Amino acid sequence: MALTEWPAYKRIAIDIVSAQGSELICRDGRRVLDLYGGHCVNTLGAGDPALGAVLARQWNNWSFATNLLDHGPRREFLTAFEPLLPSGDWSVFVTNSGAEANENALKSALAITGRRKVIGFTGAFHGRTAAAARVSDTKRPAYPASPFESLRLPWSDLAAAERAIDSSVGAVILEPIQSLAGVQEPSAGFLAGLRRLCSASGALLIFDEVQTGNGRLGSFWASQHYGVLPDMFTTAKGAAGGFPIGLTVARAELAAATPEGLMGTTFGGGPLALAAATEVSRRIAAPGFLEHVRDVATRFRAICVRGPVQSMRGEGLLLGLVLHPGVKAASVRDQLLAQGVLVGTCDDPSVLRLSPALNLPADSPARLSAALDVVSSASSTREHVSSGARP
Template sequence: MSAFPALQPTYAPYPFPVVRGEGDRIFDAEGNAYWDFYGGHCVCSTGHSHPKVVKAIADQAAQILFYSTAAQIPVRDKAAQALIDFVNGGLEHPMASVFFCNSGAEANENALKIAAKQTGRKAYASFKGGWHGRSILAISVTDDPKLTPGLESFLVPDTQLPWGDEEALEKADLSQCAAIILEPIQSMAGITTAPASFFKKLRQKCDESGCLLIFDEVQTGVGRMGTPYAAGFYGVTPDIITSAKGIASGVPMAAVILSPKTASAIKSGDLGSTFGGGPLASAALLATLDVIQGEGLMARATAIAERLRKELVGTVVTKVQGEGLLLGLRAPGCAASLKKHLMAEKILVGGSSDPEVLRLLPPLNLSDAAVDALLEAIKSFKN
């Protein structure tokens, strides 16, 4: 018998198995319920097993489970149009088309590849604190030295700029860069934000330098910031938006969303994915967008953020960072012990690379009861 587990370990798991989910809670094998403010790492946008999403998946599975893009599948076409309509609901300049794939890293890899092919350039720019995935181009523009040992010879040149620094951005030479990529809110770095003026300067700088602007909206998209995508929140239209995680409520799916100019330069065969935009994922995407819009979840995300900012004043949380339901709770000197306390109170939150910040990435249909429980637990915490 092998000394190794059949499932290769990745992250340290919760100290209990998750056997069921319902709404904003998950349950262990003994029936204990946990309020889920982590959302499977920002994935469960409509909560766990939302009835409309479950029905859409089941209905689609009864028709056809899968066929690749070798065939036209009506549900895939509907999903693409629905996503474009949703994105454009918050943009001054509309996006044109979408390429479906399977994960955030794959979406970013394709976006960076598109930029290189269209500009003929072989370098990129990104930002300190940015995190874009584990594939080769994505690692190249990710600020996480733990990922790169042994892979250095495969990485492409990348200039890392200080986050949110307009003066440094103005001085940067992007003339050899195919694209500059960023998370509109840096999640792993501790939910760090930048002012709207920074994004407008970024758009201007890219136009002047002839490089593409890529918004990595793997976490900020799909209504999480109270708008369809962060591009609309900040009033800037990038050349490419990447989306994943909550786009299909937990069914693996991602999208590369393209501006008209960028889309027009792509030829048949430039992009491909066997499983991208599969029927189940497409049905789940359609149901996800229907729930988010039909249940007013973008407005709810904004309202919950406002409540938390107001009611956490005077607690160990000195600042609530971020927007909508992509939030960081800054708890200087006690974030780790606060996280343990919340786990003991059966409340799940995420950590970050900033040891003073805990992350909230919950379902957008988070209940008042869940928010009440979080507030009560934080207020009762004794460091």
């Protein structure tokens, strides 16, 4: 029998042969506007020439280095990343993925506090490793046993958090906006309330900024957007514009208190990933970059609540298009694709997600709006089609 792939993903029926910026190019020459962006990965779009040149230069100069050696890309990354950080002294540990970044945040938080319990939230998604899956919601199968005690609280319910966060809790982990759950924003005061409860109990507050970080909300981090500082935060996806990376960022004194030998990685912090992350950090911090994110987001909100879309939620370029009752997201996704626009689905079958490249063309909202008008007149919108969403 010929080799087959493990059937983890239900693929979208479209034959893409290449991609440039926010355009996917099909075998038949058709161009599709990519408003999904590889779920927040393509910060600078596909095939960014400057990022490509950085990677080629680094490969030719020094392709891989053990973490026992210092190298220029490491120093350059620390310099380029530092201006993006919230105020205060921070330390960063570099790995290869979001799940790994969360795994290290949780492991170090429990080691530093000497506690055994972690609190997560309904709707959460933090990855598929043992610890990350444990603090994710239960919809996906995971390991039969947990590496620590855990409690899942209702999302955005501060009263439940008041009851649960005590001196037995080592860490509270959350996405400031829950993406896969359907772009669920926190209720007013929820993040600040968690900050207060964690400070009072000695639990460490961890923001998973795998999707909300790296400029996506129109500020560098959700913590800046909401004005609430965590003790640690993680990111991945868009941080190196498509090159695998995971970042665990902690207040410097917490990093210093982490037991020696707890953290380690072979590929994490390699020169290629760090050269890519340096380029992405510089570009996000360049004048006008975040203004563009905010301007295009405002335009989406202004002209894309139409046809099958009842309302829009989210911040910056992490947007949830809430469809009219009974309208199936997967069906609308397929019809938009037929009109040359790719959007994402999520765990909520009545919500579509936009998580495009942050430097997408300014006319993108107009293209989505025109495609939505065609979908609105199509009759098959209310058929049931399962969403098949996967991060």
